[in-house]
Amino acid sequence: MSGGRHVTHWINGKPFDGRAQRRGDIYEPASGRLAGTVDFAGRAEIDAAVAAAAAAFPGWRDASLSQRTKVLFRFRELVDRHRDELARLISSEHGKVVSDAAGEVTRGLEVVEFACGIPHLLKGGFSENVSTGVDAYSILQPLGVAAGITPFNFPAMVPMWMFPIAIACGNTFVLKPSEKDPSASVRLAELWAEAGLPDGVFNVVHGDKTAVDGLLHHPDVKAVSFVGSTPIARYVYATAAANGKRVQALGGAKNHMLVLPDADLGLAADAAVSAGFGSAGERCMAISVVVAVDPVGDDLVAAIRERVAKLKVGPGDDPESQMGPLITREHRDRVASYVDGGVAQGAVLAVDGRDPEVIGGAGDGFWLGPTVLDHVTPDMDAYKDEIFGPVLSVVRVGSYEEAMELISANPYGNGTAIFTGDGAAARRFQNEVEVGMVGINV
Ligand code: NAD
Numbered sequence: 001m002s003g004g005r006h007v008t009h010w011i012n013g014k015p016f017d018g019r020a021q022r023r024g025d026i027y028e029p030a031s032g033r034l035a036g037t038v039d040f041a042g043r044a045e046i047d048a049a050v051a052a053a054a055a056a057f058p059g060w061r062d063a064s065l066s067q068r069t070k071v072l073f074r075f076r077e078l079v080d081r082h083r084d085e086l087a088r089l090i091s092s093e094h095g096k097v098v099s100d101a102a103g104e105v106t107r108g109l110e111v112v113e114f115a116c117g118i119p120h121l122l123k124g125g126f127s128e129n130v131s132t133g134v135d136a137y138s139i140l141q142p143l144g145v146a147a148g149i150t151p152f153n154f155p156a157m158v159p160m161w162m163f164p165i166a167i168a169c170g171n172t173f174v175l176k177p178s179e180k181d182p183s184a185s186v187r188l189a190e191l192w193a194e195a196g197l198p199d200g201v202f203n204v205v206h207g208d209k210t211a212v213d214g215l216l217h218h219p220d221v222k223a224v225s226f227v228g229s230t231p232i233a234r235y236v237y238a239t240a241a242a243n244g245k246r247v248q249a250l251g252g253a254k255n256h257m258l259v260l261p262d263a264d265l266g267l268a269a270d271a272a273v274s275a276g277f278g279s280a281g282e283r284c285m286a287i288s289v290v291v292a293v294d295p296v297g298d299d300l301v302a303a304i305r306e307r308v309a310k311l312k313v314g315p316g317d318d319p320e321s322q323m324g325p326l327i328t329r330e331h332r333d334r335v336a337s338y339v340d341g342g343v344a345q346g347a348v349l350a351v352d353g354r355d356p357e358v359i360g361g362a363g364d365g366f367w368l369g370p371t372v373l374d375h376v377t378p379d380m381d382a383y384k385d386e387i388f389g390p391v392l393s394v395v396r397v398g399s400y401e402e403a404m405e406l407i408s409a410n411p412y413g414n415g416t417a418i419f420t421g422d423g424a425a426a427r428r429f430q431n432e433v434e435v436g437m438v439g440i441n442v
Contacts, residue, residue: 005036013199056200108160314359
């Protein structure tokens with residue numbers, strides 16, 4: 001199937017029929033084969049997509065809430081009906097196992113379902129007599145063209161965090177998905193059309209920095225939503241804000257799991273393995289650091305090793321597989337370099353995934369098996385950087401206080417979980433840990 005699939009932009013309710021100046025390759029990570037190519041947008045394609053979205057805006061803004069929600073309900077039904085097809089498409093380009101890919105479609109659908117409640121969510125407020133004889137009211141109005149720029153690791157779910165709400169509110173949308181797995185977004189665009197969304201309300205442009213810059217500088221783009229790595233999030237935030245746009249930008253993560261001596265180690269090891277190696281660790285909420293408070297380290301690492309030994313690595317469409325390959329050869333090599341670097345810097349390789357056993361054979365696929373680096377210290381690159389792969393670092397500390405200091409000092413801040421048998425420790429953790437989201441398991 002080398003060179004087989006050709007993915008192009010979706011503009012004004014149909015595939016773009018212009019000729020691309022530049023294209024990127026799409027791979028099948030499980031085999032390493034070239035699966036097709038994707039057109040990269042330049043100035044002309046960005047202008048065409050934004051113009052289509054701008055032209056569609058007045059009509060869509062004026063569509064009644066009930067007209068908009070009718071389309072949303074139909075879209076919800078269509079995505080639900082095509083969940084398996086979408087999951088297989090995602091799995092083939094991303095590598096994650098099909099059940100995981102179906103899960104991401106489900107979580108995206110939950111946002112569509114939330115957006116179906118938009119008539120209620122868009123209610124304004126009215127305050128009578130705020131000053132003598134003066135009333136004040138507030139209403140929620142759409143902005144115009146919104147743009148979404150999304151990462152490779154959730155090619156359906158992350159775009160669906162953005163466009164259902166934007167569209168339900170009466171905005172029009174231009175999505176720039178990851179160029180590494182672009183097909184799901186085009187399939188979603190086709191389903192929108194089938195659901196009766198007017199042409200131009202939802203558009204997809206593919207590409208790299210050129211396409212992103214085109215959106216960030218376009219005067220008709222009023223708002224930008226970004227999810228991806230931290231350096232690009234900073235760039236998108238600064239550039240879009242400097243151009244007067246409303247912008248939200250979500251970046252990378254280094255999620256910690258704190259295990260206290262009184263924790264149920266079996267439960268903690270189960271969680272570390274599923275949260276560390278699910279989707280090959282290519283999840284912003286993946287647990288990448290286990291913080292083991294003395295004397296729990298040896299027993300916990302043994303319990304993790306026991307479970308990792310049973311994990312089945314293989315192609316995403318094999319029902320036996322529990323973990324698929326990484327997204328690209330370069331990314332696999334980058335992740336493996338952290339394993340080499342960790343060992344060189346003094347970590348102990350408790351599980352070595354560099355030459356994994358793969359269902360059906362590794363071939364030229366982008367494989368790296370589950371890996372556990374023990375005795376990692378905060379000065380090591382494996383601790384400091386977001387690796388975004390199946391590498392779990394175990395940091396050993398002497399006390400709960402030391403663990404808290406370590407976690408709170410980490411510049412990333414997505415999520416942290418605590419494993420303890422002590423409700424008071426969990427409460428302290430909830431109140432004291434300085435991260436964005438906290439999961440508690442007592
Ligand atoms: P990435 O930052 O490389 O790419 C994200 C998007 O930005 C893509 O559409 C890409 O084409 C574009 N892009 C890449 N380089 C660019 C540049 N120089 N200028 C402008 N645009 C550019 O991220 P990724 O590798 O696709 O995704 C993985 C990252 O996303 C991880 O860091 C992960 O933690 C993060 N992520 C965060 C969340 C969250 O909720 N915070 C959710 C999912 C993923």
